[in-house]
Amino acid sequence: MAVEAIAEHTEQGHADGVFHQFESIEQQNESYIVGMWSFLVTEVMFFGPLFFAYLLYRWQFQPQFYLVHKELNVALGGLNTVILLFSSFAVAMAVHFAQKKARQKQLLWLGLTLACAFGFLIVKYFEWAHKFHVGHVPGPGFRWEAAGEAGVVPAGIAELFFSLYFGMTGLHGLHVVIGIICIGTLMLLTARKSKLVESYIPTEMVGLYWHFVDLVWIFLFPLFYLMPQ
Amino acid sequence: MSTVSTQHGAAEPAAPQSNYLTNGNTIASWLLTTDHKRIALLYLVSITVFFTVGAWAASMIRLELMVPKGTLMENDTYNKIFTMHGVVMVFFFLIPMIPATLGNFLIPMMIGARDLAFPRLNLLSWYVYVAAGVLAVIAMLTGGVDTGWTFYTPYSSIYSNSQVGLTIGAAFLAGFSSIFTAINFIVTIHKMRAPGLTWFRLPLFVWGHYATSVVIILGTPVIAITLLMLAGERVLKLGFFSPELGGDPVLFQHLFWFYSHPAVYIMILPAFSVMSELITCFSRRKIFGYSFIAFSSLAIGGLGFLVWGHHLFVSGQSMYQGMVFSIISFLVAVPSAIKIFNWATTIYKGSVRFNTPMFYAIGFMGLFLIGGLTGLYLSSMATDIHLHDTYFVVAHFHYVMVGGAVMAMLGGVHFWWPKMTGRMYADSWGKLSATIIFVGFNLTFLPQFVLGYLGMPRRYHYYHFAPEFQVWHVMSSAGSSILAVGYAMPLFYLLWSLKRGPKVGPNPWAAKGLEWQTASPPPTFNFETTPVVTEEAYEYDPEADEEVTTEVERIAAGDLPHGR
Numbered sequence: 073m074a075v076e077a078i079a080e081h082t083e084q085g086h087a088d089g090v091f092h093q094f095e096s097i098e099q100q101n102e103s104y105i106v107g108m109w110s111f112l113v114t115e116v117m118f119f120g121p122l123f124f125a126y127l128l129y130r131w132q133f134q135p136q137f138y139l140v141h142k143e144l145n146v147a148l149g150g151l152n153t154v155i156l157l158f159s160s161f162a163v164a165m166a167v168h169f170a171q172k173k174a175r176q177k178q179l180l181w182l183g184l185t186l187a188c189a190f191g192f193l194i195v196k197y198f199e200w201a202h203k204f205h206v207g208h209v210p211g212p213g214f215r216w217e218a219a220g221e222a223g224v225v226p227a228g229i230a231e232l233f234f235s236l237y238f239g240m241t242g243l244h245g246l247h248v249v250i251g252i253i254c255i256g257t258l259m260l261l262t263a264r265k266s267k268l269v270e271s272y273i274p275t276e277m278v279g280l281y282w283h284f285v286d287l288v289w290i291f292l293f294p295l296f297y298l299m300p301q
Numbered sequence: 302m303s304t305v306s307t308q309h310g311a312a313e314p315a316a317p318q319s320n321y322l323t324n325g326n327t328i329a330s331w332l333l334t335t336d337h338k339r340i341a342l343l344y345l346v347s348i349t350v351f352f353t354v355g356a357w358a359a360s361m362i363r364l365e366l367m368v369p370k371g372t373l374m375e376n377d378t379y380n381k382i383f384t385m386h387g388v389v390m391v392f393f394f395l396i397p398m399i400p401a402t403l404g405n406f407l408i409p410m411m412i413g414a415r416d417l418a419f420p421r422l423n424l425l426s427w428y429v430y431v432a433a434g435v436l437a438v439i440a441m442l443t444g445g446v447d448t449g450w451t452f453y454t455p456y457s458s459i460y461s462n463s464q465v466g467l468t469i470g471a472a473f474l475a476g477f478s479s480i481f482t483a484i485n486f487i488v489t490i491h492k493m494r495a496p497g498l499t500w501f502r503l504p505l506f507v508w509g510h511y512a513t514s515v516v517i518i519l520g521t522p523v524i525a526i527t528l529l530m531l532a533g534e535r536v537l538k539l540g541f542f543s544p545e546l547g548g549d550p551v552l553f554q555h556l557f558w559f560y561s562h563p564a565v566y567i568m569i570l571p572a573f574s575v576m577s578e579l580i581t582c583f584s585r586r587k588i589f590g591y592s593f594i595a596f597s598s599l600a601i602g603g604l605g606f607l608v609w610g611h612h613l614f615v616s617g618q619s620m621y622q623g624m625v626f627s628i629i630s631f632l633v634a635v636p637s638a639i640k641i642f643n644w645a646t647t648i649y650k651g652s653v654r655f656n657t658p659m660f661y662a663i664g665f666m667g668l669f670l671i672g673g674l675t676g677l678y679l680s681s682m683a684t685d686i687h688l689h690d691t692y693f694v695v696a697h698f699h700y701v702m703v704g705g706a707v708m709a710m711l712g713g714v715h716f717w718w719p720k721m722t723g724r725m726y727a728d729s730w731g732k733l734s735a736t737i738i739f740v741g742f743n744l745t746f747l748p749q750f751v752l753g754y755l756g757m758p759r760r761y762h763y764y765h766f767a768p769e770f771q772v773w774h775v776m777s778s779a780g781s782s783i784l785a786v787g788y789a790m791p792l793f794y795l796l797w798s799l800k801r802g803p804k805v806g807p808n809p810w811a812a813k814g815l816e817w818q819t820a821s822p823p824p825t826f827n828f829e830t831t832p833v834v835t836e837e838a839y840e841y842d843p844e845a846d847e848e849v850t851t852e853v854e855r856i857a858a859g860d861l862p863h864g865r
Binding site for chain 1: 409417419480484485519521522538540549552559
C-alpha cells in the first residue's frame with residue numbers, strides 16, 4: 073500500500089473545537105454518534121440476558137407468573153410510563169434547541185427531563201417500599217403467606233418472579249440514576265457556558281442515552297405489568 | 302512499491318525532532334498520556350506482568366502433577382491455583398493481549414489517522430484494566446477462588462466460601478476495558494481512514510480487529526450481566542440460577558458460554574490478522590484471496606455466536622439441541638480453513654525469507670492446525686461425550702489459545718518491534734526462541750491429548766487410580782519448563798535491543814503497510830502529513846523485490862553500526 077503523493081497538508085493543531093485526532097468537525101461529530109450507537113448496542117446486549125431469563129421462566133411457569141404479577145401496581149407502573157414518555161419528548165426538544173443554540177430553552181427542557189427522571193424514581197420508591205412492607209422481596213425475609221394467591225402459587229416461584237422484577241427494574245433504575253448524573257452535569261456545563269458543550273453533540277449523546285433508558289422501560293412495563301391481561 | 306524503495310534506498314529520511322518515546326520523559330507524561338502508542342506500551346508491560354503471574358500458577362500445576370499422589374498441595378489449594386491460572390490468563394492476558402497492544406499501536410497508523418477516535422477513553426480503558434487486574438490479584442492473595450474460571454452455579458453462588466465476589470468484580474471491570482477498546486476501534490475504522498483507503502484496501506490486520514471489536518461489543522456485555530446476576534444471587538439471594546432459589550443452573554451455562562465461546566474468537570481473530578501481515582511480508586507476495594480472508598473473519602465472528610451449546614453436550618440439554626450445535630460448530634472449520642489454505646497458497650511460490658517473525662508464523666500454522674483439527678473431535682457430540690472434561694479438552698484449547706494466539710502475538714511483537722522502538726534485536730536469538738517455544742509447546746501439550754483420550758480428568762490434582770498416566774504427565778511437565786525458557790528469552794534479547802540494538806530506518810522489512818511509511822519510532826501524531834492511499838494492500842512485486850536488500854540482511858552482514 074504505497075503512498076503515491078501527499079495531496080494535502082493538514083495542520084495538526086486543534087482549532088474550532090476539533091480535537092487533534094480529527095480532520096474536521098463533521099468527522100468528529102459523526103465519530104461521536106457512531107461511538108454512542110456502538111455503546112448502545114452493548115447496553116442492549118447487557119439487558120438481553122435478563123430478558124432471556126424472564127422469557128425462559130415465563131414460558132416455564134406461565135400460569136404461576138400470571139397470578140403473581142397481579143401483586144404489581146399497574147396504576148403506578150402506568151404513571152411511570154407516562155412520565156418517561158414525556159421525558160423522552162422533553163429531551164428531544166432539548167436537543168432541538170441545542171441545535172438552534174437557544175440556551176435558555178435548552179436548559180428549560182433539560183430541566184423538565186431531569187424532573188421527570190426524579191419523578192420516576194419517586195414513584196418507583198413508593199412501589200418498592202410497598203413490596204418491602206409486605207415482604208415480597210426475595211431473600212431470607214420473603215413472605216408470601218399474606219398475598220391473595222399464596223395457596224395457589226408456590227412461594228419459590230413467586231420469589232423467582234420477584235427476583236426478576238427487582239433485578240430488571242433495579243438495573244433500569246440504576247440507568248435512570250446514571251441518566252440523572254449525565255443530565256445534571258450537562259445542565260451545569262451549559263449554564264456555565266462551558267467550552268465542552270459548545271456544540272449540540274453532548275446534548276444529542278445524553279438524549280440518545282435517555283431514549284434508551286425510556287425504551288427499556290417501554291419493554292419492562294408490558295412484560296411485568298400488562299402482558300397477561 | 303515506488304515509495305518504499307526510494308525511502309529505503311535514501312540515505313536517511315529526514316528524522317523528526319521528537320518521536321512518541323522522547324516526547325516527555327516524566328512518569329506523569331506516561332501515566333496521563335492519550336497517545337495510542339504509549340498506551341499500547343503500557344498495556345504491553347502490564348499484560349507481561351499478568352502473563353508471569355498466570356505462568357507461575359501453571360508451573361505449580363505441572364509440578365503438582367509430576368507424581369500420581371499429588372503431594373505438593375491440598376485439594377483446596379490446587380483448586381485455587383488452577384482457578385487463578387484460568388482467570389488471569391483468560392481475562393487479563395489472552396483477551397486483551399493482541400487488540401490492546403498491537404491493535405492499539407497499529408490501527409491508527411495503518412489507516413493513516415493521528416490517533417484513535419477517543420484517546421481519553423483509551424487511557425481510561427488501561428486504568429480500568431489495571432484496576433481490574435489488581436482486584437483479581439487481591440482476591441487471590443486474600444484467600445483465592447476455587448470455582449474454576451467458569452464460575453459455574455450453584456457452587457459459585459451458594460456454596461463456595463472463597464473470594465468469588467471480588468473475582469467476578471474484577472472480570473466485570475476487565476469487560477468494560479475491552480468494550481472501551483472495541484468501541485474505539487470500530488469508530489476509528491469507520492470514520493478515520495485516510496483519503497483513498499477504501500474498505501477493500503484495508504490491511505487484513507484492520508479487518509481482523511474490526512471483526513473482533515464487533516464480537517466484543519456483542520458478547521462482553523452478556524458476560525457482564527451474567528456475572529452481575531451471579532453477584533445478585535450470591536449477595537441479595539435473587540433467584541436466577543440456583544435450584545434452591547427456583548432457578549436453573551443450565552441457564553447460567555448458556556449465558557456464560559454465549560460470551561465465553563466467542564471469547565475464543567476474541568483471542569484468535571486478532572492472531573489471524575497478525576498472521577496475514579507476517580505471511581505476506583515474508584513471502585514477498587500479494588496475499589492470496591484477500592476478500593476471502595477478510596470475510597472469513599466476519600464469518601467466524603458471526604458463527605462464533607451460534608456454537609456455545611457445544612460446551613453443554615453433557616449438561617442435560619436436549620439431544621436435538623446438541624445436534625444443531627454440533628453441526629454449526631463444524632461450520633466454523635470452513636472459514637478457519639479458508640484462512641489456513643490462503644496463507645499456505647501465499648507462501649507457495651513466494652520468495653520466503655526466514656526471519657524471526659516468519660519462524661513464529663510457521664510455528665503458529667503448525668500449532669493452530671493441531672488445535673483446530675482436534676476441535677472437530679470435540680464438536681462431534683459422540684466423541685465429545687467421551688472426551689468431555691478430560692485433558693484432551695485442555696490440550697485442545699491450549700493449542701488454539703496459547704499455541705495459536707501467543708505465537709501470533711510474539712510474531713507480531715518481533716515484526717513491529719523495530720517500528721515501536723526504532724531498534725533491531727538479534728535475529729538469531731529470535732529464531733532460537735521461536736524454535737524452543739515450538740518444541741516445548743508440543744512436548745507439553747501433545748501428551749495431554751493422549752492422557753485425555755485415556756481418561757485423565759481435568760481439575761484433578763492426583764491420579765493414583767491410574768499410575769500409568771505418570772509418564773505422560775512427566776513428559777508434559779518437562780515440556781512446560783522448556784516452554785518457560787522459550788517464553789523468557791524474548792524478554793532478555795528484546796530488552797537488550799532497547800539499549801544496544803542497531804538502529805533501523807522506517808521500513809527494515811521492506812513491508813507495504815502505511816505504518817512503515819513513517820519514521821521508526823513514529824512521531825507523536827504518526828505522520829508528518831496525512832497520507833493518501835492509491836494502491837491495494839500488499840502490492841508486493843517479487844521480481845523487483847530481488848534487488849531489495851532489507852536492513853535486516855544488512856544488519857546480519859554487519860553493514861549497519863550498532864547502537865549506542
